[in-house]
Amino acid sequence: MAEKMSGADAQAERTRKAGAFDIRNFIGMLIGIFGVVLLIASIFDSAADIAKADGVRVNLWAGAGMVVTAIVFFAWARLRPVVVPEDTP
Amino acid sequence: MTVLAAEGALRLDTNWVDYLLIGVYFAFVIGIGVLARRSVSSSIDFFLSGRSLPAWVTGLAFISANLGAVEIIGMSANGANYGIPTVHYFWVGAVPAMLFLGVVMMPFYYGSKVRSVPEFMRRRFGTGAHLVNALSFAIAQLLIAGINLYLLANIVEIILGWPLWVSLIVAAAIVLTYTSLGGLSAAIYNEVLQFFVIVAALLPLTLIGLHKVGWWGGLKEKVAASAGGAEQLSSWPGQALTGFDSPFWSVVGIVLGLGFVLSFGYWTTNFVEVQRAMASSSISAAQRAPIIGAFPKMFVPFIVIFPGMIAAVLVNEISEPKNNGGSPDYNNALLYLIRDLLPNGMLGVAIAGLLASFMAGMAANISAFNTVFSYDLWETYVVKDRPDGYYLAVGRAATVGATVIAIFTATFAASYSNIMNYLQTLFGFFNAPLFATFILGMFWKRMTATAGWTGLVAGTTAAILVGIASQDALGGLSQGWVGLSGQGASFVAAGAAFVVDIIVSVLVTLVTKPREESELRGLVYSLTPKMDFHDDNEGALAWYQKPNILAGVGVVIVVGLNIIFW
Numbered sequence: 001m002a003e004k005m006s007g008a009d010a011q012a013e014r015t016r017k018a019g020a021f022d023i024r025n026f027i028g029m030l031i032g033i034f035g036v037v038l039l040i041a042s043i044f045d046s047a048a049d050i051a052k053a054d055g056v057r058v059n060l061w062a063g064a065g066m067v068v069t070a071i072v073f074f075a076w077a078r079l080r081p082v083v084v085p086e087d088t089p
Numbered sequence: 090m091t092v093l094a095a096e097g098a099l100r101l102d103t104n105w106v107d108y109l110l111i112g113v114y115f116a117f118v119i120g121i122g123v124l125a126r127r128s129v130s131s132s133i134d135f136f137l138s139g140r141s142l143p144a145w146v147t148g149l150a151f152i153s154a155n156l157g158a159v160e161i162i163g164m165s166a167n168g169a170n171y172g173i174p175t176v177h178y179f180w181v182g183a184v185p186a187m188l189f190l191g192v193v194m195m196p197f198y199y200g201s202k203v204r205s206v207p208e209f210m211r212r213r214f215g216t217g218a219h220l221v222n223a224l225s226f227a228i229a230q231l232l233i234a235g236i237n238l239y240l241l242a243n244i245v246e247i248i249l250g251w252p253l254w255v256s257l258i259v260a261a262a263i264v265l266t267y268t269s270l271g272g273l274s275a276a277i278y279n280e281v282l283q284f285f286v287i288v289a290a291l292l293p294l295t296l297i298g299l300h301k302v303g304w305w306g307g308l309k310e311k312v313a314a315s316a317g318g319a320e321q322l323s324s325w326p327g328q329a330l331t332g333f334d335s336p337f338w339s340v341v342g343i344v345l346g347l348g349f350v351l352s353f354g355y356w357t358t359n360f361v362e363v364q365r366a367m368a369s370s371s372i373s374a375a376q377r378a379p380i381i382g383a384f385p386k387m388f389v390p391f392i393v394i395f396p397g398m399i400a401a402v403l404v405n406e407i408s409e410p411k412n413n414g415g416s417p418d419y420n421n422a423l424l425y426l427i428r429d430l431l432p433n434g435m436l437g438v439a440i441a442g443l444l445a446s447f448m449a450g451m452a453a454n455i456s457a458f459n460t461v462f463s464y465d466l467w468e469t470y471v472v473k474d475r476p477d478g479y480y481l482a483v484g485r486a487a488t489v490g491a492t493v494i495a496i497f498t499a500t501f502a503a504s505y506s507n508i509m510n511y512l513q514t515l516f517g518f519f520n521a522p523l524f525a526t527f528i529l530g531m532f533w534k535r536m537t538a539t540a541g542w543t544g545l546v547a548g549t550t551a552a553i554l555v556g557i558a559s560q561d562a563l564g565g566l567s568q569g570w571v572g573l574s575g576q577g578a579s580f581v582a583a584g585a586a587f588v589v590d591i592i593v594s595v596l597v598t599l600v601t602k603p604r605e606e607s608e609l610r611g612l613v614y615s616l617t618p619k620m621d622f623h624d625d626n627e628g629a630l631a632w633y634q635k636p637n638i639l640a641g642v643g644v645v646i647v648v649g650l651n652i653i654f655w
Contacts, residue, residue, distance in 0.1 A: 023278050023281055026120075026121065026282060027282055029117070031285060031286075031289060034438055037109065037110055038434050038435065041433065045432060045434075049432035049433065050432070052429070052430065052431075052432055054430070056297055056300055058297055058434075058435045059435055062289075
């Protein structure tokens with residue numbers, strides 16, 4: 001993945017890359033933003049909106065579900081970080 | 090596949106919240122492309138993600154690349170039309186082949202260090218078979234990318250009211266931006282992201298739909314009362330799907346035609362899929378990619394087919410013509426359900442999910458095309474032996490070229506959608522005999538180079554002949570000599586391709602000279618030392634990381650699902 005680098009530079013580069021480019025953080029961020037927007041939208045749900053979905057507050061429940069999913073992804077990325085092997089060619 | 094709707098009937102009532110959500114999603118898509126660019130420093134980085142991705146990422150990308158427009162719209166349409174039997178496309182027509190690819194075939198692809206499926210063909214059988222495979226694959230990818238793009242633009246026109254050409258160019262520009270910047274990594278990371286957005290869109294839709302019909306009990310009752318009856322609730326024998334009169338031949342057609350020939354041909358040799366697994370970080374991760382992908386694949390029917398079935402009983406535009414002998418617009422079943430059930434907010438997520446799925450398909454076609462074009466056509470036959478950076482530049486140029494061609498193909502599809510359907514069937518015929526050639530070549534060391542290409546050509550010809558003899562598989566070209574139509578015709582065509590390929594390959598092998606055994610190490614089972622396929626970290630893997638055990642669990646679950654929905 002990474003070119004050969006030496007010493008502290010390589011170390012810093014690796015940590016930065018693995019951290020910034022962990023797809024799990026991306027998924028967590030996107031689904032999290034979706035969830036928060038839906039939760040805010042759910043405050044303004046009209047009676048017609050709720051009736052449309054058969055009385056279920058879709059934005060509220062889906063938003064909450066997405067926020068929880070986002071937290072799971074962040075936690076997973078935090079607990080099992082990407083380990084870049086020392087001997088990467 | 091055509092999507093026709095009365096103008097305005099399907100225009101979704103979007104507001105700024107929906108556009109905000111769609112906008113956020115596209116910002117992430119481009120952002121991933123820009124970030125992935127940093128890790129591209131060689132052609133292997135660009136075309137195969139430097140072979141460095143973890144198995145769950147490549148596994149999700151593996152199914153996401155296939156979760157495009159045809160799958161989401163087409164399978165929900167089948168769900169609305171046929172009901173539960175549609176699950177065969179997943180539980181019979183995909184999962185077994187994916188498990189087989191992981192357990193049996195992936196070691197050859199990954200272990201031989203080839204960079205593409207056609208390249209394996211070249212190493213095993215030489216130029217003839219390679220040219221047939223590489224050219225038909227590259228052209229088919231351009232065609233399918235165009236169809237995906239057209240479907241995307243068409244849906245955007247229907248639901249948002251944007252003119253077709255605007256969404257064609259916007260969607261193409263977005264896909265081009267991230268695939269040409271970040272190569273396969275950007276495509277794969279986006280596919281993983283797309284998978285979750287698609288689930289975020291379809292899972293709530295399915296749950297609300299189920300809530301409205303009265304959960305599984307209510308759905309069963311209403312579907313059984315609709316045209317098509319209770320047959321729509323059990324997967325076997327699936328006669329409505331195959332169009333066969335006899336239940337026995339219907340089961341045979343599904344198991345052998347769909348489950349064996351069509352699906353093994355598609356999943357185990359299609360480079361769009363295999364490329365994703367090849368980007369894995371080790372041989373066991375590459376094996377695990379399709380196996381991990383098989384698990385979500387088993388459950389995709391619940392968020393694709395179920396909404397279709399629900400739409401067929403809840404949406405008047407579908408249920409009325411269906412029950413009164415009309416011809417309902419099944420392809421729009423999912424869109425109607427979204428229109429009827431989702432409020433602003435969730436509506437935006439649903440639209441983002443649909444767009445995500447359509448772009449996933451197109452980006453997958455383009456990233457597979459540029460690899461085959463650069464390595465298998467340009468480097469092999471046109472300009473050889475240049476430094477690596479040259480082929481990276483060729484890859485980027487091929488991406489631009491493919492996108493431009495896809496826009497033209499999409500414009501063509503807009504006016505001649507029937508022709509596109511038949512062309513797609515025709516290219517499917519090139520796929521049909523591939524599995525036979527690969528599996529023979531991998532396990533029979535004597536099989537010769539001449540047998541490789543003659544088998545492919547004979548198999549494809551056999552499939553085309555069946556297509557011509559059928560009622561409608563190839564449109565105006567079909568003569569109707571035999572009473573085969575619809576899915577049944579493609580099952581039989583694929584079966585003919587497989588059998589003819591095997592027979593011709595065996596006969597030709599017996600009269601031609603086999604290759605030197607020393608050249609076939611890593612390509613043929615009996616000539617490859619066990620060590621070549623061995624993963625150094627095998628001992629450190631947990632049980633759930635061992636490909637064979639994981640595949641065994643997959644078999645048990647998929648058999649269980651088949652029994653539950655018998």
